[in-house]
Amino acid sequence: MDLIEIRWHGRGGQGVVTASELFAEAAMQDGNYIQAFPEFGPERMGAPIKAFTRICPTPITIHSQVYTPNIVVVLDPTLLGSVDVTQGLGTDGILIVNTPKDAKEIATMLGYAGRLYTLDATKIALETIGRPVANTACAGALVKVSGLVSMDNMMAATKEKFREKLSEKAVLANIETIRKAYEEVSV
Amino acid sequence: MNEKTWKEIPIGGLILDAGNAAEYHTGDWRTERPVHILDKCKHCMFCWICCPDSAVIVKDKKMVGIDYDYCKGCGICKDVCPFDAIEMTIEGTED
Amino acid sequence: MAKPMALSGNFAAAYATKQINPHVVAAYPITPQTLMMEKFSEYVANGEVDTELVCVESEHSAMSACIGAAAAGGRVITSTAANGLALMFEVVYIAASLRLPITMCVMNRALSGPINIHGDHSDSMGTRDSGWIQIFNENAQEVYDTMFQAVRIGEHKDVMLPVMVNFDGFITSHKFERVDTLDDAAVRDYVGTYTPEHSLLDTEDPVTYGPLDLFDYYFEHKRQQVDAMRNALPVAREVLTSYARETGQNEYDIIEAYHLDDADVAIVALSSTAGTAKFVVDRMRAEGKKVGLLKIRLFRPFPVEAVREALAGVKQVAVLDRSDSFGAYGGPVFAEVRNALYDAESRPGIVDYIYGLGGRDINAVDIEGVYNRMLSASGRMAGDVQYLGVRGD
Numbered sequence: 175m176d177l178i179e180i181r182w183h184g185r186g187g188q189g190v191v192t193a194s195e196l197f198a199e200a201a202m203q204d205g206n207y208i209q210a211f212p213e214f215g216p217e218r219m220g221a222p223i224k225a226f227t228r229i230c231p232t233p234i235t236i237h238s239q240v241y242t243p244n245i246v247v248v249l250d251p252t253l254l255g256s257v258d259v260t261q262g263l264g265t266d267g268i269l270i271v272n273t274p275k276d277a278k279e280i281a282t283m284l285g286y287a288g289r290l291y292t293l294d295a296t297k298i299a300l301e302t303i304g305r306p307v308a309n310t311a312c313a314g315a316l317v318k319v320s321g322l323v324s325m326d327n328m329m330a331a332t333k334e335k336f337r338e339k340l341s342e343k344a345v346l347a348n349i350e351t352i353r354k355a356y357e358e359v360s361v
Numbered sequence: 362m363n364e365k366t367w368k369e370i371p372i373g374g375l376i377l378d379a380g381n382a383a384e385y386h387t388g389d390w391r392t393e394r395p396v397h398i399l400d401k402c403k404h405c406m407f408c409w410i411c412c413p414d415s416a417v418i419v420k421d422k423k424m425v426g427i428d429y430d431y432c433k434g435c436g437i438c439k440d441v442c443p444f445d446a447i448e449m450t451i452e453g454t455e456d
Numbered sequence: 457m458a459k460p461m462a463l464s465g466n467f468a469a470a471y472a473t474k475q476i477n478p479h480v481v482a483a484y485p486i487t488p489q490t491l492m493m494e495k496f497s498e499y500v501a502n503g504e505v506d507t508e509l510v511c512v513e514s515e516h517s518a519m520s521a522c523i524g525a526a527a528a529g530g531r532v533i534t535s536t537a538a539n540g541l542a543l544m545f546e547v548v549y550i551a552a553s554l555r556l557p558i559t560m561c562v563m564n565r566a567l568s569g570p571i572n573i574h575g576d577h578s579d580s581m582g583t584r585d586s587g588w589i590q591i592f593n594e595n596a597q598e599v600y601d602t603m604f605q606a607v608r609i610g611e612h613k614d615v616m617l618p619v620m621v622n623f624d625g626f627i628t629s630h631k632f633e634r635v636d637t638l639d640d641a642a643v644r645d646y647v648g649t650y651t652p653e654h655s656l657l658d659t660e661d662p663v664t665y666g667p668l669d670l671f672d673y674y675f676e677h678k679r680q681q682v683d684a685m686r687n688a689l690p691v692a693r694e695v696l697t698s699y700a701r702e703t704g705q706n707e708y709d710i711i712e713a714y715h716l717d718d719a720d721v722a723i724v725a726l727s728s729t730a731g732t733a734k735f736v737v738d739r740m741r742a743e744g745k746k747v748g749l750l751k752i753r754l755f756r757p758f759p760v761e762a763v764r765e766a767l768a769g770v771k772q773v774a775v776l777d778r779s780d781s782f783g784a785y786g787g788p789v790f791a792e793v794r795n796a797l798y799d800a801e802s803r804p805g806i807v808d809y810i811y812g813l814g815g816r817d818i819n820a821v822d823i824e825g826v827y828n829r830m831l832s833a834s835g836r837m838a839g840d841v842q843y844l845g846v847r848g849d
Contacts, residue, residue, distance in 0.1 A: 195632050199462045202634050208462060211631035214574060214815065236735040237595070237627055237728035238819035367676035367683070372616060373555035374677050375654060376664035 184249035189309030314355030391434035408438035472603035479530035482521035529655030535561035552587030557610030574815020719748025
């Protein structure tokens with residue numbers, strides 16, 4: 175495996191940066207080198223933001239922003255009209271979009287010819303966590319679609335990351351979200 | 362004392378020996394010299410309290426003279442003395 | 457046994473500080489440094505360190521408190537950035553001249569104005585003549601390891617100087633990376649205990665710090681600082697090169713030559729940009745292009761001979777400067793490197809690129825462009841100072 179670059183799209187407050195970190199931390203459990211960072215700038219609730227994850231089995235030296243991602247994950251479907259989510263993404267790339275619509279419809283809308291997966295991550299989150307936070311569901315879908323991270327490592331990373339910040343109940347709800355998203359996204 | 366090289370002095374401008382101001386005899390700054398007149402002195406210690414250079418010598422609770430190694434000749438002792446027991450003379454005119 | 461952790465540069469610095477367990481930390485928050493001290497204050501609140509954390513009202517006070525604590529014989533750590541370092545400026549010099557081995561992280565950030573919170577090297581470069589040792593770090597792993605190295609270098613009896621641990625604001629301070637960490641006992645063994653020769657609190661052997669020092673001795677004390685800086689070079693080299701052997705961590709040195717042996721052209725860069733340049737070198741080497749990189753880790757004292765030797769066989773050099781020195785001939789790194797090459801047997805051509813001011817991103821394409829310009833130049837490129845990535849050249 176060579177260097178993998180992932181770009182995450184969402185809005186301030188939706189846990190975009192957390193998702194970029196969580197996936198990186200899961201990948202690190204396999205001994206990979208990782209980077210996770212936001213597009214640096216003012217953090218404003220609701221404003222469109224980007225975050226990035228890099229994964230590589232050898233040390234990562236590049237420190238620029240990500241310009242040509244292998245994978246793009248869109249946490250918020252309302253961004254599709256206003257943000258160019260496929261910028262720099264080749265047709266050999268992967269696009270994951272949180273939306274109730276099916277993949278063909280999104281592919282036509284974006285004019286994207288590469289591999290595209292959709293899932294209703296918001297609905298899953300409402301069922302499991304009780305709030306419309308799609309970040310962990312999207313990360314769960316990415317586990318399945320990318321094959322970069324094992325489910326065991328994703329679970330371990332989730333427990334580790336949220337252990338101090340969330341209640342035990344909320345941690346379990348997030349784990350359930352990841353599992354459900356993993357099952358629901360069709361590859 | 363200003364002749365040591367950079368290799369011979371403590372680093373950082375540190376002064377290693379405490380209380381070394383005693384080595385600096387400021388008495389040679391003096392242009393006027395206080396003279397203690399023992400006959401008039403009541404040993405009230407006003408001069409001892411007021412001297413900025415701690416140059417008034419006291420022994421057994423008696424004012425016995427001026428320490429000319431450190432007295433700068435400011436004349437405060439003369440000013441505060443209620444009994445005119447200190448007189449200022451021009452430096453170099455005394456015996 | 458090294459344990460991998462996902463840490464930002466700030467958290468790596470905080471975690472290293474926790475493991476060093478210094479006597480005193482005094483700091484004031486400023487973006488992008490804040491998260492390091494927030495994290496460290498958690499360690500203090502949780503009782504995980506013995507450190508006296510002094511929350512002061514300004515950076516000037518932060519460094520003043522550090523000076524007092526260090527003069528009292530304490531091991532002291534602080535951090536700041538940009539305008540915080542500028543406000544601290546006066547006392548930064550005093551820390552060095554009092555010969556107090558304070559360690560300070562600087563999350564390099566542009567100086568105002570106009571107001572900007574993002575990464576460039578203007579802040580640390582402004583203090584390059586202050587008498588501090590300066591080490592620039594490529595990534596969070598280097599930040600972590602350098603914290604321990606800094607303590608060793610600064611406290612060395614032949615040095616006794618403060619050390620600045622520089623890393624790029626946001627790019628390194630806020631990016632999570634894999635950091636292979638040491639266990640606490642290994643850090644304790646490595647940094648040891650600090651036993652200064654003199655201390656303000658030693659009532660058995662009282663000393664005076666900071667007396668008036670006029671034309672009779674000031675010059676001699678400055679001359680001592682020159683000597684300490686000269687000593688710092690071999691001491692830093694020894695500490696850095698023995699680090700891997702002592703800890704099992706990565707190899708370090710005062711400079712890092714990357715594919716320079718047979719390179720025709722080379723870039724000289726500091727910090728995270730050197731990493732991106734390595735990425736480009738790998739890519740261009742795969743295409744058979746003879747390109748190399750010189751990363752300078754130790755900027756003060758400047759390793760003149762090491763730089764000259766590293767660039768000996770290169771025909772053309774481009775220096776990347778992430779700060780400008782207005783009115784000077786090129787940026788600060790250019791001035792140093794060009795100066796070092798003056799006495800070289802065969803002087804390469806050398807040009808300067810000022811880049812990335814105020815956090816403007818520099819990417820692989822930008823750096824590849826610099827290499828390609830050098831490779832395709834018809835003759836020797838020299839004396840040119842250009843602006844890389846600015847609109848309108």
